[in-house]
Amino acid sequence: MPATHARKFVSADPNKCVGCAVCEYACSMVKEKTYNPTKSRIRTVRLNPFANLAVTCRLCEDPPCVAACPRDALTQSEETGIIMVDEDACNGCGWCIEACDYGAVMLHPETKVVYICDLCQDQGKPQCIEWCPEGALELVTTDILAQKARRSIVRKLFQEAMKAVPV
Amino acid sequence: MSYAGKTLHIDLTSGKVETKPLNMELAKEFIGGIGLGMRLLFDHSKPGTDPFSPKNPMIFVTGPLSGTMAPSAGNSYAVVSKSPATGGIAESKAHGFFGADLKRAGYDAVIITGKSEKLIYVFIDDDSVQLMDAERLKGKSSHETEEAIKEELGDYYVRVMSIGEAGEKLVRVACALNDEFRAIGRTGMGAVMGSKNLKAVAVRGTKDVNVANLEEFKEFIKMIHERMKGPKTRKYRTLGTPENVLVLNALAALPTRNFTQATFEGAEKVSGEYLNERYIKKIIGCATCGMRCDHIAFVPEGPYKGTTARVEFECLWALGPNCGVDHLDAVIEAISQCNYYGLDGISTGVIVGFAMDCYEHGLLTKKDTEGLDLRFGNPEALVEMVKRIGSRKGWLGDVLAEGTMRAAEKIGKGAVKYANHIKGLELPGYDLRGLKTAALGFAVSFRGACHLRSGAYSPDVKGSVDRFKLEKGRGKIVMDLEDQYNVIDSLILCKFSRGVYYDGLKDMAKYYTLATGIKMTAEKLILAGERINNIARLFNIREGKGTREYDTLPPKIMTVPIPDEGIAKGSCVNQKEFDVGLDDYYEVRGWTKDGIPTVEKLNELGLNDFAYIVKGKIEKSKKGAK
Ligand code: SF4
Ligand code: SF4
Numbered sequence: 093m094p095a096t097h098a099r100k101f102v103s104a105d106p107n108k109c110v111g112c113a114v115c116e117y118a119c120s121m122v123k124e125k126t127y128n129p130t131k132s133r134i135r136t137v138r139l140n141p142f143a144n145l146a147v148t149c150r151l152c153e154d155p156p157c158v159a160a161c162p163r164d165a166l167t168q169s170e171e172t173g174i175i176m177v178d179e180d181a182c183n184g185c186g187w188c189i190e191a192c193d194y195g196a197v198m199l200h201p202e203t204k205v206v207y208i209c210d211l212c213q214d215q216g217k218p219q220c221i222e223w224c225p226e227g228a229l230e231l232v233t234t235d236i237l238a239q240k241a242r243r244s245i246v247r248k249l250f251q252e253a254m255k256a257v258p259v
Numbered sequence: 260m261s262y263a264g265k266t267l268h269i270d271l272t273s274g275k276v277e278t279k280p281l282n283m284e285l286a287k288e289f290i291g292g293i294g295l296g297m298r299l300l301f302d303h304s305k306p307g308t309d310p311f312s313p314k315n316p317m318i319f320v321t322g323p324l325s326g327t328m329a330p331s332a333g334n335s336y337a338v339v340s341k342s343p344a345t346g347g348i349a350e351s352k353a354h355g356f357f358g359a360d361l362k363r364a365g366y367d368a369v370i371i372t373g374k375s376e377k378l379i380y381v382f383i384d385d386d387s388v389q390l391m392d393a394e395r396l397k398g399k400s401s402h403e404t405e406e407a408i409k410e411e412l413g414d415y416y417v418r419v420m421s422i423g424e425a426g427e428k429l430v431r432v433a434c435a436l437n438d439e440f441r442a443i444g445r446t447g448m449g450a451v452m453g454s455k456n457l458k459a460v461a462v463r464g465t466k467d468v469n470v471a472n473l474e475e476f477k478e479f480i481k482m483i484h485e486r487m488k489g490p491k492t493r494k495y496r497t498l499g500t501p502e503n504v505l506v507l508n509a510l511a512a513l514p515t516r517n518f519t520q521a522t523f524e525g526a527e528k529v530s531g532e533y534l535n536e537r538y539i540k541k542i543i544g545c546a547t548c549g550m551r552c553d554h555i556a557f558v559p560e561g562p563y564k565g566t567t568a569r570v571e572f573e574c575l576w577a578l579g580p581n582c583g584v585d586h587l588d589a590v591i592e593a594i595s596q597c598n599y600y601g602l603d604g605i606s607t608g609v610i611v612g613f614a615m616d617c618y619e620h621g622l623l624t625k626k627d628t629e630g631l632d633l634r635f636g637n638p639e640a641l642v643e644m645v646k647r648i649g650s651r652k653g654w655l656g657d658v659l660a661e662g663t664m665r666a667a668e669k670i671g672k673g674a675v676k677y678a679n680h681i682k683g684l685e686l687p688g689y690d691l692r693g694l695k696t697a698a699l700g701f702a703v704s705f706r707g708a709c710h711l712r713s714g715a716y717s718p719d720v721k722g723s724v725d726r727f728k729l730e731k732g733r734g735k736i737v738m739d740l741e742d743q744y745n746v747i748d749s750l751i752l753c754k755f756s757r758g759v760y761y762d763g764l765k766d767m768a769k770y771y772t773l774a775t776g777i778k779m780t781a782e783k784l785i786l787a788g789e790r791i792n793n794i795a796r797l798f799n800i801r802e803g804k805g806t807r808e809y810d811t812l813p814p815k816i817m818t819v820p821i822p823d824e825g826i827a828k829g830s831c832v833n834q835k836e837f838d839v840g841l842d843d844y845y846e847v848r849g850w851t852k853d854g855i856p857t858v859e860k861l862n863e864l865g866l867n868d869f870a871y872i873v874k875g876k877i878e879k880s881k882k883g884a885k
Contacts, residue, residue, distance in 0.1 A: 110551045112544035113356075117328040121477065126467035127327050128363065129546075130416075141439070141555040141567065142541050201465060225484055225549025 099173030100231045101151040102134065102209065102218050108228035111136050111144030115220035115229060122212060122219040130201060133209040134220050146220070146229065149175060149196035149209040153234075157208075160191035165206075174213070179205045261323050261470050261774040262286055266299075267366045269381060269388060271455050272313055272373030276388045281367045287777060288865060290784075291322035293350040294749035294791040295368065296339030297798060300348070301869075303370055306801050310343035310447070311429060311454035313374035319361065319460070320369075322751035323775050326362030326468030327476070330483050331753035332770075333547035334359045342446040343431045343454075344606070344662050345683040345707045347799040347809075349446035354545040354753055355438030357418040363464025371455065380408065380421070380459035385466060393458035398424050400599045401436035408461050421459030422449040423601030425649045429453050430660040432606035432648075432685070436598060440553070440569040441545070444603045446684060446706055447662075471776030479773055483759055487550045491758030495552040496542070500572035501531030503688070504580070510720065511827035512690040513576070516583045516635045517612035518679050518813070521690040521821045525585025534570060534587060545753075552755050556591050563588045568595040573710075576688035577608020578645070582615055583635030590638075593645050600649025606662065609685035611644045613663045614655065616677040622670055629653050679813045682707035682804065691816045693827040694719040695729040699840040700737045702810045703854075705795035711754060713740040727827070729836040734843030742788030749791060790864045792848075793856050800855060801872050807854040810841060851877055 113136045116129035124131045134148035151173040158166045158175065165181035166188055168174070175197075182205040189197045189206065200207045211231070212218045221229040232240075268277050289295040296318045303316040318339045324332035336358030342349030361369070364385050371381070380393045391411075396404050405419040420437035426449030433449030434442045443449070452458075470476045486492075494502050507513040508526040515523040527533060534556065544551030558566040568591050578584065578593040597604040617623040618633040625632070633640050647656030658669050663685055667678035679686045684707025691698035700715025701708050710716055715737050719726035724733070743764065747757060750767060760766035764781035771779045799805030812832055820831045845852060849860035855877055858870045 110542065110544040112548055112551060113546045114328070114330075114549055117333070117547055121328060121473070124467075125473060126469050127333075128465070128467045129359075130363075130465045131467075138543075141543055141553070141569070142557075144543060223484070225487070225544075226551070 098233055099151050100211070100233050101173070102148050102211065102220060102229055103150070103232045103237065104146040105228045105230070106145050108226045109136075109144045109146055110226055110228070111138040112225065114223050114225055115146050118219050118223035122215060133198075133207060135195065147194050147196065148220075150194060151175070156191040156193075157188035157197050160187040162187060172211070172213075174210050175208045176210075177206055177208060179203065182206055260776050261327055261468060262291075263321070263362055263365045263367045265365055266368040266370060267383070267388065269369065269371045270373040271371060271375040271379070271390070271457060274390055286323075286367065288787065289791060289794075290746065290749035290771075290787055291325075291367065292320055292335070292337040292352065292749040292751040293339060294745060294787065294794075296320040296337055296350065297348060297791065297794050299368055299370065300339050300341075300798065301794070303372065304341065308341060310341045310346065310349075310451060313455065314372065315341050315451060315454075317371045317448070317451050317455065317457075318368060319371070321358055321362040321367055322749065323771060324750055324752075325358045326464070327470055327774055328480055328547050329770065329774070330480060330487060330550065331545070331548045331756045332751055334545045335751035335753070336361055337748065337751055338435070338443045338448050340448060340451050341802070342683075342706070343429070343450045344447040344664075345804065347682060347707070347802055347804040348705050348795045349448060349451070350706055350748070351443040351445050351448055352748055352751055353420075353437055353441045353443045354548070355418075355441035356546045357420050357437035357441075357462065358751070359546050360418040360462045360464040362468055363466050364462050365464065365466050369460075371457065373455065375456040378427070378456050378458050380461060381457065382412065383460065383462040385464060396458050397427065400424075401601055402439050402598070404459050405439060408459060412461065414463060417461050417463045419459055419461045422452045423599060423649070425600040425602050425660070426450055426453040427458070428651045428660070430600075430602065430648060430651060431662045431665070432603045432610065432660075433601050434603045436601060438545075440598055442603070445605065445709065447603070449601045470774045472773045476773040479770060483756075484549045486759040486761070487756065489759070492550050492756065495550060495755045498531035498535050499539075499542070499552060499554040499570070501534050501554070501570060501575050503572040504530045504576070505532070506720070507689070510693070511821060511823050511825055512693050512720070513580055514686070514688060514690045515580045517581060517609070517616040517677060518686070518690065518815045518819075519616070520823050521693060521827055522823045522825070523580040523583075523585070525583075526580065528585040529575060529579040529587055529590060531572075534575070538570070538587060538591065548753065548756075550756060558588050558591050561588050563592040566592050566595050568598060570594060573687050574604030574608065577605045578611070578641060579608075581608050581612040581688065582641050584638050584641050585636070586638040588638075589642055593642050596642060596645045596649065600646070602645065602649050605687050606685040607645055607648060609679055610648060610659050610663050610666065611641055613666070613677050613679065614644060614659055615640075617670060617674050620677070622672045622674050622677075623655070627655055629655070676814050679815060680708055681811060681813065682809055684708045686813065689716045690821070690827075691812065692821050692831040694726050695832060695836070695840075696724055696726065696733050696736055698812055698816065698832050698837070699729060699733050699844060700740070702812050702837070702841070703737065703844055705792065705799055711744065713737050713744055714754075715740055727830050729832065729840040731839060731843045733840055734845070734847045737844055738847050741792050742785050745788040745791040746784050749787070786864070790866065793860065793864055793866060794869070796850075796854075796856060797866070797869050797872050800876060805854070806876070807841065807845075807852070810854060812837065
């Protein structure tokens with residue numbers, strides 16, 4: 093079993109995401125063979141023109157969605173961290189939807205069981221990442237996210253320092 | 260198959276709602292968007308209907324690509340009606356998110372007629388259509404309305420298109436906005452909504468939109484996405500259309516102070532370069548479109564601190580250089596006020612410029628302006644006038660809310676000299692005195708003065724013709740561009756993306772076929788474009804506005820030579836060359852000298868049914884010629 097912190101998930105960079113929903117269309121195209129963002133496993137949010145972000149499953153370390161299911165319909169893959177849905181066991185009650193802080197679990201409008209991002213396992217890699225025209229989506233680990241945050245804060249600090257003490 | 264196959268009919272007077280199958284023959288001939296909309300307008304309107312009459316239909320149309328993943332075309336819709344500004348055909352398109360939901364709700368067109376007793380909004384929720392009370396939204400801006408409706412319906416993914424106070428008060432240049440700042444901008448569609456007591460249309464579409472050939476369609480859009488990263492869209496992705504400010508200024512083609520000069524000494528201060536450096540905080544995109552072009556400005560300090568608006572060249576020009584204002588803070592504020600009241604920013608800027616011109620020439624006094632110092636270049640006066648027009652406040656606000664054509668008549672005293680409109684629609688930001696292919700193109704445009712009916716400024720600006728001359732041959736250039744643009748507006752591709760169709764109409768025909776499964780060729784498409792131009796002309800003729808005497812240029816363009824020192828000095832359009840241009844254009848179009856399509860032309864285009872409109876007129880004009 094790989095270390096849990098190695099699990100990868102799709103994350104959008106808030107500075108790059110422009111809210112175009114191409115990822116939603118790509119998701120429905122690949123997974124559902126149609127164009128319909130209401131069947132996408134990744135969803136965009138635009139709070140105002142400056143605040144845009146696509147959100148999907150973050151493959152939590154201790155997934156509350158799994159814990160919330162009273163019918164044991166959800167399990168987390170030990171290998172990949174992906175949340176797997178037992179479609180026969182799921183009755184669409186929505187406890188997991190409520191448990192997920194990211195709105196990443198949704199009830200499928202037709203099958204009426206829940207569906208969650210599975211990193212396009214059948215495609216080799218997540219297709220939203222392939223299609224995002226802004227390169228805003230990345231397959232990351234929590235380690236990588238932490239690294240990125242560190243680098244960006246240090247860059248910012250040095251910018252300020254440079255302004256204060258001209259070299 | 261990407262047509263929904265259905266049209267929705269809503270009568271606001273009786274509350275009756277019904278659906279009908281889409282007439283596929285019409286869809287094939289008129290594509291969708293403005294083409295299909297204009298064809299449907301004939302079936303649903305009677306000659307001589309007042310634009311504000313309940314009988315004037317307002318037709319929302321999606322395109323064959325709406326709802327698909329087609330970059331830019333996937334998110335679009337058009338509105339067609341009779342224009343309260345021109346009394347002729349009205350059409351306008353918008354992108355964003357609304358159009359995709361309208362298609363997913365299952366409609367190729369929604370035809371709204373009648374008039375509600377109270378202010379309402381229509382909620383289209385897939386198959387269910389409800390008329391909802393909107394009295395409490397009276398006077399609210401589009402943005403406020405959108406938020407309130409989402410709140411009321413408890414769904415933040417509902418898409419809303421709505422009007423502000425200007426539309427409610429029948430300001431003839433009122434627009435409608437969807438998704439906060441995307442506009443059905445031109446030809447006064449907001450006022451038509453207002454006349455129906457229709458505050459908004461909200462839509463939630465959850466159905467699948469399928470294309471005929473998914474695999475090849477996917478490859479095609481992948482290619483379009485790649486091309487969108489390339490040189491053909493560079494401008495829209497970087498500085499955006501405000502790049503035009505310095506480009507046109509260098510050509511002495513940047514109309515300044517209501518077309519008094521053609522260069523602006525303050526151009527640098529309102530340039531795309533300055534705007535991007537100082538104000539643009541984020542560039543965002545519409546649904547399905549990887550190009551992203553919406554330049555969102557934020558005013559960092561001063562009296563307008565915190566104001567946010569999407570800024571494009573046209574509104575920036577109209578409210579900036581055209582009013583002599585070189586203060587970007589105020590221009591951004593004025594744009595945001597246009598959005599607040601729901602005003603077409605181009606027309607509004609040109610109206611304010613006109614009023615300033617009248618004021619400078621003593622046709623309007625401080626008494627008329629209620630103390631406002633309405634001279635060119637006064638940023639506060641600009642912002643105040645926008646508000647007054649948007650709310651019809653005071654005598655002047657009310658008069659100007661009628662648009663330049665009617666306002667000039669009301670003001671009298673020769674104000675028509677300063678009125679810059681064609682057919683009642685205000686001019687966009689190209690100085691036609693030194694861009695003469697554009698002058699012809701704007702004059703013959705069926706919706707009035709418009710840069711987007713043919714883009715006829717482009718050969719002038721690119722230098723592929725002598726822009727200071729109007730000569731034989733320009734008619735063909737204008738016609739070809741018009742027909743192409745009609746196709747673009749019927750597929751409802753965003754014009755910012757027009758450069759990525761490297762094979763032009765061939766690419767577009769393929770696109771259409773992959774989505775609809777209907778065989779299409781470049782030849783058939785361009786023929787459809789011609790058909791659409793002719794049907795628009797027929798509508799205008801039916802309404803008594805479609806003949807030669809309506810294909811005009813404003814007095815300033817014809818009589819006041821460009822005064823600025825330099826390349827363009829002394830240029831203006833004279834009657835003789837203008838007549839040469841019109842004759843040439845009518846000839847290539849197969850129209851009479853009076854600008855009326857001949858019966859043969861109509862037969863050729865499969866428009867035989869409409870021959871009744873031209874028959875009497877052609878005989879009359881022949882008699883007149885004798
Ligand atoms: S495709 Fe990329 S930029 Fe567009 S909404 Fe999705 S993550 Fe954001
Ligand atoms: S669905 Fe939500 S709660 Fe479950 S693993 Fe994904 S992000 Fe975590």
